[in-house]
Amino acid sequence: xxxxxxxxxxxxxxxxxxxxxxxxxxxxxxxxxxxxxxxxxxxxxxxxxxxxxxxxxxxxxxxxxxxxxxxxxxxxxxxxxxxxxxxxxxxxxxxxxxxxxxxxxxxxxxxxxxxxxxxxxxxxxxxxxxxxxxxxxxxxxxxxxxxxxxxxxxxxxxxxxxxxxxxxxxxxxxxxxxxxxxxxxxxxxxxxxxxxxxxxxxxxxxxxxxxxxxxxxxxxxxxxxxxxxxxxxxxxxxxxxxxxxxxxxxxxxxxxxxxxxxxxx
Amino acid sequence: xxxxxxxxxxxxxxxxxxxxxxxxxxxxxxxxxxxxxxxxxxxxxxxxxxxxxxxxxxxxxxxxxxxxxxxxxxxxxxxxxxxxxxxxxxxxxxxxxxxxxxxxxxxxxxxxxxxxxxxxxxxxxxxxxxxxxxxxxxxxxxxxxxxxxxxxxxxxxxxxxx
Numbered sequence: 001x002x003x004x005x006x007x008x009x010x011x012x013x014x015x016x017x018x019x020x021x022x023x024x025x026x027x028x029x030x031x032x033x034x035x036x037x038x039x040x041x042x043x044x045x046x047x048x049x050x051x052x053x054x055x056x057x058x059x060x061x062x063x064x065x066x067x068x069x070x071x072x073x074x075x076x077x078x079x080x081x082x083x084x085x086x087x088x089x090x091x092x093x094x095x096x097x098x099x100x101x102x103x104x105x106x107x108x109x110x111x112x113x114x115x116x117x118x119x120x121x122x123x124x125x126x127x128x129x130x131x132x133x134x135x136x137x138x139x140x141x142x143x144x145x146x147x148x149x150x151x152x153x154x155x156x157x158x159x160x161x162x163x164x165x166x167x168x169x170x171x172x173x174x175x176x177x178x179x180x181x182x183x184x185x186x187x188x189x190x191x192x193x194x195x196x197x198x199x200x201x202x203x204x205x206x207x208x209x210x211x212x213x214x215x216x217x218x219x220x221x222x223x224x225x226x227x228x229x230x231x232x233x234x235x236x237x238x239x240x241x242x243x244x245x246x247x248x249x250x251x252x253x254x255x256x257x258x259x260x261x262x263x264x265x
Numbered sequence: 266x267x268x269x270x271x272x273x274x275x276x277x278x279x280x281x282x283x284x285x286x287x288x289x290x291x292x293x294x295x296x297x298x299x300x301x302x303x304x305x306x307x308x309x310x311x312x313x314x315x316x317x318x319x320x321x322x323x324x325x326x327x328x329x330x331x332x333x334x335x336x337x338x339x340x341x342x343x344x345x346x347x348x349x350x351x352x353x354x355x356x357x358x359x360x361x362x363x364x365x366x367x368x369x370x371x372x373x374x375x376x377x378x379x380x381x382x383x384x385x386x387x388x389x390x391x392x393x394x395x396x397x398x399x400x401x402x403x404x405x406x407x408x409x410x411x412x413x414x415x416x417x418x419x420x421x422x423x424x425x426x427x
Contacts, residue, residue: 015406065292069270076303
């Protein structure tokens with residue numbers, strides 16, 4: 001308990017005026033103010049200042065608008081309904097897009113792929129060429145039939161209805177091994193540093209960097225149309241289940257196509 | 266909800282109008298705060314403090330948007346039509362001068378001091394003020410006292426200057 005002789009602070013007097021003091025302090029101050037002239041005088045000054053401030057602020061006031069709670073509740077309800085409708089529309093769109101992209105030969109995946117490509121390209125520096133972005137996808141595990149080095153590099157992508165795979169820089173001698181698989185992605189593997197891959201919505205361009213590069217190409221059986229070219233020479237065409245190539249498949253289903261048969265122009 | 270509206274709408278309108286000096290804006294923002302409360306669906310733990318926080322944030326956002334657009338959000342705060350009646354005209358002129366004096370003094374204070382003064386003048390509890398202004402409840406009294414002193418000092422200076 002504070003001694004009666006001790007004066008109240010201005011903050012305490014302010015809190016007392018605002019009824020924000022704890023009950024025990026309020027009681028002490030009630031008693032103290034009845035006995036201490038100094039504190040009572042200080043309180044009177046604070047009360048006068050507060051009263052003047054209140055009067056000055058009231059000069060600024062205007063009549064409040066006539067607003068009914070019901071009208072605001074109705075606005076809130078309509079806003080909630082709009083949100084629900086938007087949410088439903090967004091869910092429907094996502095659902096339809098998901099189903100459409102899952103359908104065989106659906107263009108939706110291609111559109112999404114093109115969109116991602118375009119979006120990715122906008123973040124590139126202007127000095128970069130207009131060639132599609134280099135894919136950095138890690139290739140999936142190799143099929144068991146194919147011997148592969150553990151440090152092999154390559155690219156994996158999901159084909160649209162039409163895909164061209166073009167070897168645009170010709171090694172002096174090289175080998176391309178093509179296999180069909182039940183996977184959903186096109187996979188190309190080679191040794192590290194042997195090639196640079198650039199992919200767009202409908203084309204995968206492979207620029208070889210060594211003279212005897214060996215590539216292994218895995219094509220999904222359910223892919224649409226795939227054409228593999230070396231420069232302008234068609235090496236292999238796959239249209240649905242039909243594969244056309246001058247090189248026939250061996251007993252393991254692999255087609256071994258020599259590269260570097262066309263001289264660079 | 267209706268009871269809360271009846272208790273708080275006019276106070277919040279008055280608070281926003283005193284800060285912004287624009288009755289239309291204050292009305293829009295006070296209504297928006299209640300629409301957001303109704304849209305929320307459930308009552309917050311401290312409904313009054315929630316409404317104050319939302320209202321002050323809405324005002325701050327409106328002001329910063331207006332500032333970004335290069336608009337000056339200082340509307341004609343004291344527009345009065347002076348009639349032919351000379352005594353009434355004198356009185357209106359005097360009131361307009363006093364209004365601009367108060368407005369000038371408020372403009373000289375910090376945003377926090379103005380909010381403290383006006384929230385306290387509306388009779389809000391220290392707890393609601395502390396929540397609305399994101400401050401410690403125990404420091405509300407001291408800061409409020411300082412804001413009042415500052416208002417009084419500047420108000421007296423302004424009176425002497427005129």
